Amino acid sequence: MKHKREGRKSLIIAPGEKLPKEVLQQLKEANNRYTKNKDFPSYLKDIELIFNITPVKVTTDSKLYLAGFIGGEGSLNVSAKKQKNTSFGLVIDPEFSVTQHLNGAGMLYLALDVFQTGRIGYKSGSNATLFFRIDNRKSLQEKVMPFFRQYAFPYGSDYLVQRAETFQKLLNLFDSKAHLELGSFLNEVLPLWYSMRKQEGQVNQSFANLNEAQEYVKAFVAERQIKK
Structure with missing residues (x-):
């Protein structure tokens, strides 16, 4: 795959402009290759070339800078997704993400370089919004949370x-396999998921509240037992 570059000038678009189609296509191809070959160094280089990024050396200072940026633009989220082919009919997915306009792709690249995992994608329906995301629980536990403790906690807000x-408590529950036992899933995992919800009343939300989620799981398990 060949990428066009003009010197070291970053890819910039005007306000309201959409992500260039050729860039979107290159990003899709890079992510597809990464999914297949798991070659992170090559993926990192692809992202650098696609967005014409001049890499910033990863140092303590750049990590602190990234931590400050994450404090405003980053997010630790936990989603609940109904999946009937699972034991409890519900999957809880933790993830770490940073969202940024195309013109700020350099920050997403820095995050990719610092964490040495994750991927960059396009936010569907937007003009030119990109995201950096890590949703692998092992990476969240071993890379993201240590970074937060060392670089974000000392200067972060109480809320962060x-x-x-x-979020750390939830990851620890996954490590202890609590999500595989009904009682722990209902009384430990789901309450932590609910406590991290930022908004209620959204059109696309899976459940209106914690009780509704718990009752859904109980009904799902009971129905499955009847069918056995």
Whole structure:
């Protein structure tokens, strides 16, 4: 795959402009290759070339700078997705993400370089919004949370620290296999998921509240037992 570059000038578009189709196509191709070959260094280089990024050396200072940026633009989220082919009919997915306009792709690249995992994608329906995302639980536990503790906690807001600590508790529950046992899933995993919800009343939300989610799981398990 060949990428066009003009010197070291970053890819910039005017306000309201859409992500160039050729860039979107290159990004899709890079992500597809990464999915297949799992070659992170090549993926990192692809992202650098696609967005014409001049890499910033990863140092303590750049990590602190990234931590400050994450404090405003980053997010630790936990989603609940109904999946009937699972034991409890519901999957809880933790993820870390940073969202940025195309013109700020350099920050997403820095995050990619610092964490040495994750991927960059296009936010569907937007003009030119990109995201950096890590949703692998092992990477969240071994790379993201240590970074938060070392670089974000000392200067982060109380809200950020509290949310990250809750997120850490959830990851620890996954490590202890609590999500595989009905009682722990209902009374430990789901309450932590609910406590991290930022908004209620959204059109696309899976459940209106914690009780509704718990009752859904109970009904799903009961129905499955009847069918056995």
